[in-house]
Amino acid sequence: MQTTTLSFSNIHNHGELFANLFRARKQSFIVQKNWDLPEAEGMEFDQYDTPQSRWIAIHDLGQVLAGFRLTPTTASCGIYSYMIRDAQKGILGGTIPQDLLYGDAPVDAQTWECTRVFVNHSVPQMLRRKVHFNMVDAMTSSARDVGASRLIALTAGNWERWYGRCGLDAEAIGRKMWIDDGHFQCVSINLAAKMH
Known part of the structure; x- marks a missing residue:
C-alpha cells in the first residue's frame, strides 16, 4: 500500500494515478452515494480542483483505495x-446550509480544508482500518509539507466514533445537519501535536 500526494506540478510523475483518483471519486460520490456532482470522462471534479489544492491517494497495484x-x-x-x-x-446555492459553522469560516495560511474524503467501496473490511491509519498519516505529512497545523472538514456525523481510534485530535465547529444522504458536521482537526 502506497500513499502519494499529488499536485499540478507533479502529476506527470505518477502516470494514471491522478485520473484514477478522480475516477474513484466518481465511483464513491456519484455512483455509490448518488450525489449530483460534475463529471467528465468517467471522473468526478468540482471548482476546488485547482492548482492551489493537493490530492492524496492511498493506492495499491494501480487501484485507488482511498483519497482526499x-x-x-x-x-x-x-x-x-x-x-x-x-x-x-451562500455561494453554493443552498446545497450545504449556510449555518454550518458556529463562527466565521477561517482564512488562515496554517488552516487547510480537507474534502472529498472517501474509501473505495471495494476495500475489504479487514483492510479498512489500515487504510484509515494511512489516511491519517498522509493528512499529517501532507499538512506539514504545506505548512498547515490545522485542518477543517465537513465530515460524517459519526466522526467522534472513528476519529479518536485513528488518533485525530478534533472538535466540532458547527452543528450536525442532514445533507443529501446523512448527517454531517464541521470539525477542526488539530495537527500541531503530530507535527514533530
Whole structure:
C-alpha cells in the first residue's frame, strides 16, 4: 500500500494515478452515494480542483483505495474560495446550509480544508482500518509539507466514533445537519501535536 500526494506540478510523475483518483471519486460520490456532482470522462471534479489544492491517494497495484483533497483556506479562484466558506457565504446555492459553522469560516495560511474524503467501496473490511491509519498519516505529512497545523472538514456525523481510534485530535465547529444522504458536521482537526 502506497500513499502519494499529488499536485499540478507533479502529476506527470505518477502516470494514471491522478485520473484514477478522480475516477474513484466518481465511483464513491456519484455512483455509490448518488450525489449530483460534475463529471467528465468517467471522473468526478468540482471548482476546488485547482492548482492551489493537493490530492492524496492511498493506492495499491494501480487501484485507488482511498483519497482526499486539501485546499488552503486562503484559496481564491473567481468567486470561489473553499467549500465550507463558500457554503457559509451562500455561494453554493443552498446545497450545504449556510449555518454550518458556529463562527466565521477561517482564512488562515496554517488552516487547510480537507474534502472529498472517501474509501473505495471495494476495500475489504479487514483492510479498512489500515487504510484509515494511512489516511491519517498522509493528512499529517501532507499538512506539514504545506505548512498547515490545522485542518477543517465537513465530515460524517459519526466522526467522534472513528476519529479518536485513528488518533485525530478534533472538535466540532458547527452543528450536525442532514445533507443529501446523512448527517454531517464541521470539525477542526488539530495537527500541531503530530507535527514533530
